[in-house]
Amino acid sequence: MATGNGSGWQVRHWTHRFFTITTITTGAGAFALQNFQYAAPTTVDDAIQALSEHGEQAKMLAGGTDIIVQLREGMCEADAVIDIKRIEELMQLEYSSRVGLQLGAGVPCWKIYQHAELSVAYPALVDATRIIGGWQIQSRASVGGNLCNASPAADTIPTLIAHNAVCHIAGPQGRRSLPVEQFCAAPGRNILQPGEILVALTFPPPLPKASSAYERFIPRNEMDIAAAGAASWVQLDDTGERIVKARIALGAVAPTPIFAQEASSWLVGQPVNDETFVEAGEIAKKVASPIDDMRGTREYRVHLVGVLTKRTLAKATHRAQAE
């Protein structure tokens, strides 16, 4: 689905889809999921216990918009599906302007974009949650699930990086935290160790004269996987005319979503104008290493990085000035 393994790592997906279409003629029920055990633990410890019992053969279920399709289409297998939606800690959304945002890993997209304060505090995150799939997907799909799937084209991940979010992980060895840009390891792979689960994401409190934006390019109007995406966060000085700090992150142009460090650092102290945004886009292009696929060529995607970086910087700046 739209939150899925996107942008060029789709070949296997398409091959497989063809395969399932051919096999359905050989016997009814070829589309059916293989059976598995289902558990809906109510505590993090019980979830870890369940995960440890089944090892690699256990899959976590949050919104299910990716995992159910992957299981059905044979892209992955599971002996057990562990539904995390009855664990209170994973479903919590707590925000205060002083502490920031704590977002449980299972909180669905709609809860984020319908929250009045979040669209002011973390607009890039809200931009992304509004355009993941359609309404039906947003009712179920979670930001934590989007992150754990580790798709290079995941819409929310660049916004998490731009917002400097931190991942909180629980496992048999206890709890640990790490910056979100260190979470994805490869297309579809994250750094979670056996028995570990993502519990929550935390976002630092919003700063004065700061804002953010996310944009992606897709070949269709809606309901598609990004050919390229960019999230920009900026903080301006008191006059609103100069950049004090910036964080740019890119999606669908590398094996994982990436932090554009050089472009972000370069922006410090730069005046707010189109030339600055264009130059930042040029610098951001240097870290893009995309592939060719049906959504765009490598050259096209690199070009998009420049355009989307420029546009999101302009939008984030505009929002910061409007504060």
Add this chain to the structure above:
Amino acid sequence: MSSPQHTNTPAQKHSSTRTLQHTTALQRGNEERFVTEKIHVSTTINGEAVEFLCDARQSLLELLRDGLSLTGCKEGCNNGNCGACTVMMNHLPVNSCCVLAVEAEDAEIETVEGIAAQGQLHPVQQCFLQGAALQCGICTPGFIVTVKALLEQNPHPTEQEIRFALAGNLCRCTGYDKIIRSVQAAAEILQEAKS
């Protein structure tokens, strides 16, 4: 594994309303192991308390159609793209192909069958008919469910808002314009009924 709500034990309870021993897997023949471990689920469908037994692997769509004979929701793509299987779950539109039937425990489900009250078509359904907002009709139940939800949330949507809300419902026949006009007509009727 400790899971107070759901475990793969055979169902102990007897349904007070409507219990269904799901046998689709059996009828399909080659997957006997599916028969052994049924999960008992209590839910509400179209305002009625419903209990059923299902396999963990079954989607809500499969259960509604094959198990409960609520065939209004359609299987289109079966992967969350087309919206033909849209139902309301806890007052939100979802693709029932991307929901496990066991997740319906304690939930409130509303399908297209629950929309016409006492044989009287809902204004959205009436307007789709009058506006010829369908040709083959496979996508229509999904559209009806989503449109009803949209108009409850936003009684005066702009064309842009209608198109955006319906992005997850695909129609391969009408080209959408008649659908959009029918939604606008339904919005007007619902507004008149209110005033």
